[in-house]
Every structure is written in structure tokens, then in C-alpha cells.
Amino acid sequence: GESVGLHLPTLSVQEGDNSIINCAYSNSASDYFIWYKQESGKGPQFIIDIRSNMDKRQGQRVTVLLNKTVKHLSLQIAATQPGDSAVYFCAEGSQGGSEKLVFGKGTKLTVNP
Amino acid sequence: DAGVTQSPTHLIKTRGQHVTLRCSPISGHKSVSWYQQVLGQGPQFIFQYYEKEERGRGNFPDRFSARQFPNYSSELNVNALLLGDSALYLCASSWQGSGQPQHFGDGTRLSIL
Numbered sequence: 015g016e017s018v019g020l021h022l023p024t025l026s027v028q029e030g031d032n033s034i035i036n037c038a039y040s041n042s043a044s045d046y047f048i049w050y051k052q053e054s055g056k057g058p059q060f061i062i063d064i065r066s067n068m069d070k071r072q073g074q075r076v077t078v079l080l081n082k083t084v085k086h087l088s089l090q091i092a093a094t095q096p097g098d099s100a101v102y103f104c105a106e107g108s109q110g111g112s113e114k115l116v117f118g119k120g121t122k123l124t125v126n127p
Numbered sequence: 128d129a130g131v132t133q134s135p136t137h138l139i140k141t142r143g144q145h146v147t148l149r150c151s152p153i154s155g156h157k158s159v160s161w162y163q164q165v166l167g168q169g170p171q172f173i174f175q176y177y178e179k180e181e182r183g184r185g186n187f188p189d190r191f192s193a194r195q196f197p198n199y200s201s202e203l204n205v206n207a208l209l210l211g212d213s214a215l216y217l218c219a220s221s222w223q224g225s226g227q228p229q230h231f232g233d234g235t236r237l238s239i240l
Contacts, residue, residue, distance in 0.1 A: 112183025117169030
């Protein structure tokens with residue numbers, strides 16, 4: 015069946031450290047992947063996306079890595095700040111047809127000052 | 128520019144009632160999707176509409192229905208409410224559908240008594 019899972023439900027880091035959030039997906043037909051940040055009381059906020067024809071994509075302080083061989087996705091946050099504290103979701107989808115995204119349960123990132 | 132807006136922000140209903148949730152997409156976005164997020168879990172896909180036509184439907188009962196209007200705004204309707212329908216209902220919009228980042232509103236918190 016469909017599933018997008020996260021290896022670690024919680025992650026605690028020190029301010030200034032780099033954070034790595036991991037995600038496993040099971041649908042080999044998925045060709046679009048996306049990371050969201052959700053703060054308490056708010057909707058998910060788009061961070062970065064990647065298509066299956068890429069292995070790596072960088073944004074501002076964030077990098078997403080895609081390993082299609084082992085169906086693994088990771089989000090790296092450089093120089094983590096207290097404002098990065100939130101729940102992070104990975105989601106998988108398709109570039110054709112329905113816009114449906116399948117989300118995992120999320121990883122709660124806590125940044126300690 | 129305004130993001131995705133949803134109304135109302137909070138709603139309390141009793142079992143058996145009907146509810147209508149509303150969503151206005153980002154200006155220029157033609158695709159709207161609805162998700163249900165139960166506390167502690169990732170969002171779950173309900174519907175997608177693109178250019179006023181249904182493009183996808185998740186595993187939800189027929190009590191759930193939606194539509195998209197000519198101005199691309201959307202409504203989600205839920206009939207015969209059950210306690211289990213208590214959740215955060217999220218609306219997301221994108222420019223043209225699959226393979227594009229979906230941008231979420233802050234949701235409607237629905238509580239069923």
C-alpha cells in the first residue's frame with residue numbers, strides 16, 4: 015500500500031548545528047517529492063521539492079537528497095535556528111494526473127538555544 | 128500577495144449535522160486540493176479540483192463532497208457528521224496541478240460534539 019514514513023519521530027539539536035530529517039517512501043511510481051514545515055496552529059509551509067530526475071536540490075539553508083535506489087529522502091537544514099522548530103513532513107506524489115500527495119506522520123524538530 | 132485563505136477558522140458542530148468549508152486559492156492558481164489532518168498525523172488527501180473538474184479523490188465516504196467555482200474558489204461539504212470527522216481541514220492551491228508545489232492555508236478546525 016501507500017506509505018511515506020519517517021525514521022525519527024523527534025529530533026533535538028543545538029542552535030547552529032546542522033539538522034538531518036529522514037524519510038522513506040514505498041511507492042516506486044512516485045516521481046515528485048516535497049518537504050513541508052508545520053508550526054503549531056498553522057498549515058504546512060512549502061520548503062523545497064525535488065523531482066525524480068534529480069538526486070539533490072538546494073535552497074536557502076536547506077538541501078533535499080533523493081535516493082531512488084533505496085527509496086529514501088532527506089532534508090538537511092544548515093545552521094539550524096530556533097525558528098526552525100516545527101514538525102516537518104515529507105510527501106510523495108506524481109507529476110501527472112492527480113495532485114494527490116501522500117504524507118508521512120512527521121518529525122518534530124526542536125532547536126535548543 | 129494573499130496566500131490561501133480558508134473560512135471559518137474554527138467550527139463546532141454536533142453529530143448528524145452538515146458543514147461547508149470554504150477556500151480561496153492564491154491568485155492565479157487553478158488547482159485546489161483538500162486534506163484532512165487528524166491530530167498527530169500528516170494530512171490525508173480528500174479531493175483535488177482543477178479548472179472546476181474533479182481530478183482526484185481520496186479514500187473518503189460519499190458524505191464528503193466538494194466543488195470548484197469559476198473564480199477557482201472551492202467548497203468542501205460534509206454531511207451526517209461523525210465524531211471521527213473532528214480534524215483540521217486544509218486547503219491547498221497550485222498553479223496548474225500535479226508536479227507543482229501546493230501551498231496550504233491555515234485550515235479550518237472542525238470539532239464534532
